[in-house]
Amino acid sequence: MRYITTPIYYVNDVPHLGHAYTTIIADTLARFYRLQGHETKFLTGTDEHGQKIEEAAKTRNFSPKEYADKVSLEFKKLWDEFEISYDIYARTTDKRHIDFVKAMFLKMWQKGDIYKDEYEGHYCVSCESFFTQSQLVKEVCCPDCGKQTRILKEESYFFKLSKYQDKILQWYEEKDPILPKNKKNELINFIKGGLKDLSITRTSFDWGIKLPKEIKDDKHIIYVWLDALFIYISSLDFQNKGENAKFWPAHVHLVGKDILRFHAIYWVAFLMSVDLPLPKFIAAHGWWTKDGEKMSKSKGNVVKPKEMADTYGLEPLRYFLLKEVPFGNDGDFSEAMLINRVNTELGNEFGNLLSRIIGMSLKYSSGSIKKDRLLEFFSAELEEVKLHLKEGLKFLENLQFNRYLEELFKALSVANLAITKYEPWNLVKNGEKEKANALVALCANILARVNLLLSPALPKSCKRVAEALNYALSPQNYQSLIFNDELLDFEVRAYEALFPRIEKKSVQEEKIAQKEQSPKIKIDDFAKIEIKVAKVLDCQNIKGSEKLLKFELELDNKEKRQVLSGIAKYYEPSELIGKQVCVISNLKKAKIFGHESDGMILSAKSGDKLVLITPEQLVENGSLVG
Numbered sequence: 001m002r003y004i005t006t007p008i009y010y011v012n013d014v015p016h017l018g019h020a021y022t023t024i025i026a027d028t029l030a031r032f033y034r035l036q037g038h039e040t041k042f043l044t045g046t047d048e049h050g051q052k053i054e055e056a057a058k059t060r061n062f063s064p065k066e067y068a069d070k071v072s073l074e075f076k077k078l079w080d081e082f083e084i085s086y087d088i089y090a091r092t093t094d095k096r097h098i099d100f101v102k103a104m105f106l107k108m109w110q111k112g113d114i115y116k117d118e119y120e121g122h123y124c125v126s127c128e129s130f131f132t133q134s135q136l137v138k139e140v141c142c143p144d145c146g147k148q149t150r151i152l153k154e155e156s157y158f159f160k161l162s163k164y165q166d167k168i169l170q171w172y173e174e175k176d177p178i179l180p181k182n183k184k185n186e187l188i189n190f191i192k193g194g195l196k197d198l199s200i201t202r203t204s205f206d207w208g209i210k211l212p213k214e215i216k217d218d219k220h221i222i223y224v225w226l227d228a229l230f231i232y233i234s235s236l237d238f239q240n241k242g243e244n245a246k247f248w249p250a251h252v253h254l255v256g257k258d259i260l261r262f263h264a265i266y267w268v269a270f271l272m273s274v275d276l277p278l279p280k281f282i283a284a285h286g287w288w289t290k291d292g293e294k295m296s297k298s299k300g301n302v303v304k305p306k307e308m309a310d311t312y313g314l315e316p317l318r319y320f321l322l323k324e325v326p327f328g329n330d331g332d333f334s335e336a337m338l339i340n341r342v343n344t345e346l347g348n349e350f351g352n353l354l355s356r357i358i359g360m361s362l363k364y365s366s367g368s369i370k371k372d373r374l375l376e377f378f379s380a381e382l383e384e385v386k387l388h389l390k391e392g393l394k395f396l397e398n399l400q401f402n403r404y405l406e407e408l409f410k411a412l413s414v415a416n417l418a419i420t421k422y423e424p425w426n427l428v429k430n431g432e433k434e435k436a437n438a439l440v441a442l443c444a445n446i447l448a449r450v451n452l453l454l455s456p457a458l459p460k461s462c463k464r465v466a467e468a469l470n471y472a473l474s475p476q477n478y479q480s481l482i483f484n485d486e487l488l489d490f491e492v493r494a495y496e497a498l499f500p501r502i503e504k505k506s507v508q509e510e511k512i513a514q515k516e517q518s519p520k521i522k523i524d525d526f527a528k529i530e531i532k533v534a535k536v537l538d539c540q541n542i543k544g545s546e547k548l549l550k551f552e553l554e555l556d557n558k559e560k561r562q563v564l565s566g567i568a569k570y571y572e573p574s575e576l577i578g579k580q581v582c583v584i585s586n587l588k589k590a591k592i593f594g595h596e597s598d599g600m601i602l603s604a605k606s607g608d609k610l611v612l613i614t615p616e617q618l619v620e621n622g623s624l625v626g
């Protein structure tokens with residue numbers, strides 16, 4: 001039995017590539033476990049309580065629940081479009097979860113692991129995390145995300161985290177549960193620095209789960225991380241001993257490195273406190289950066305997964321994310337690298353092999369591939385392939401996705417190289433038709449095996465290969481082809497080309513081309529243009545126009561302006577409210593579609609993509625841009 005989870009995503013943000021990465025890794029693993037024949041449950045979902053969500057909802061004029069509903073649905077829609085094979089979509093605003101969290105809080109309280117005191121220290125709303133002065137960077141900033149922290153002084157309930165320090169270290173030692181293994185030392189050092197008891201309630205805002213009624217304290221709500229972590233169990237209907245309860249403990253929690261501490265320390269201590277079994281593995285991946293910087297909405301360098309999948313295809317995107325960086329390391333997202341990998345690896349090695357096999361089999365044997373003399377001619381090649389597949393499997397079990405793919409592609413190379421080496425067309429010419437047919441059977445059997453093991457990563461393409469070769473991607477075939485070394489005969493079918501070449505000018509080339517076209521202006525010309533920073537107070541669609549959005553902006557001295565902008569295709573109006581934009585403020589007024597427009601909002605266009613230009617940090621409204 002295998003239970004696998006992604007983190008549940010905060011609903012203050014729309015899904016970006018980082019979220020898609022965790023989810024695609026989890027999907028690959030879940031599909032792999034199912035292929036191995038394990039009964040599997042895969043959970044993803046959204047984290048909907050806390051100060052960050054409450055504030056995000058407020059700036060957009062929504063109630064927290066309305067806002068959470070809207071964004072949670074956006075995540076779900078994306079995972080459905082991406083054909084993510086989750087079994088459970090969990091939300092922390094579900095009643096079952098809320099009841100479970102209260103029950104667990106009460107259990108910890110009754111055990112004597114919770115006491116009341118006062119918290120005084122720093123809080124990062126963005127990470128929903130507490131820090132002492134000495135942990136901060138630049139005196140006031142969060143050591144994890146770099147944003148400014150707030151000073152909190154409020155009555156709070158505390159969890160006796162310090163009590164579990166040695167037990168957690170012992171667990172690391174005995175079970176080796178942290179992946180990749182090198183992350184364990186960071187955690188050990190953190191713990192050995194001394195674990196402080198953890199503030200687990202807040203009083204200064206409302207959006208969260210109330211304390212259990214038995215504690216009789218209405219002022220407090222439960223800390224969002226304690227709330228969120230218990231989703232992994234509440235969603236199995238554990239409390240009611242539902243049919244999924246047997247899936248606990250999780251086989252693996254997948255997390256980003258920024259939230260490893262919450263899972264490998266806090267979560268483990270909470271579980272120890274309520275006497276529940278601990279997960280088998282907690283696996284932390286690195287961050288995707290864009291041009292070397294962590295993606296974040298405020299920096300405006302977020303890669304939208306849907307946009308990438310629409311441009312290059314979902315499976316090329318999956319392949320790139322899994323192959324480009326070793327699990328645990330950071331990686332820079334580059335479209336040029338993605339194109340390169342698709343063309344050379346997926347197209348040349350994988351897609352081409354299928355078309356060569358089909359072409360040869362149709363020519364030499366009317367599409368019928370027989371394994372008859374395969375072992376006699378090509379047992380050495382088969383042995384080599386077996387070694388690569390064995391290694392590949394080991395890497396996949398250990399979450400080393402890039403090396404798993406590397407080994408599978410080495411196995412494909414054995415087939416491609418055999419075709420180059422033995423030149424089946426010459427074999428046929430020289431009267432060695434049986435050897436030519438055995439060569440086709442070798443290639444088809446290699447492809448069938450690789451395709452099985454590749455199917456968790458590229459489910460759709462592999463399904464098409466399986467249809468073309470006319471065999472099933474089933475746990476039974478996984479056993480017989482991979483472990484029992486059985487060879488198959490095939491009757492090939494018509495197929496569609498896999499991974500056609502992506503012909504696209506590199507982003508760099510496009511930028512240079514744009515530059516060459518623009519005429520030069522003098523500095524005096526530029527000085528005539530007044531660009532100011534403005535806050536979006538309101539933003540709405542314009543009836544009858546697919547392109548236009550109507551903005552109400554605030555400039556200096558609270559001056560309000562109405563500006564129209566043709567960006568409706570790229571943004572939801574509600575996601576812009578509260579943002580700062582840059583606007584040409586001394587443009588002559590114009591009437592567009594019957595509405596007055598007093599300025600022009602700046603944006604940047606690249607290919608099919610358009611993004612608004614926003615200041616890198618919050619500045620006074622009306623600040624001059626120059």
Ligand code: MSP
Nearest residue numbers: 007008009010018047228229255256257287288295
């Ligand atoms: N809500 C918490 C998780 C609670 S789990 C009980 C949370 N949510 S999050 O939406 O902020 O982040 C979810 C995941 O996305 C984290 O694992 C985080 O590491 C990952 N990523 C966010 N930005 C990322 C990149 N730029 N690159 C890769 N993953 C990153 O934390």
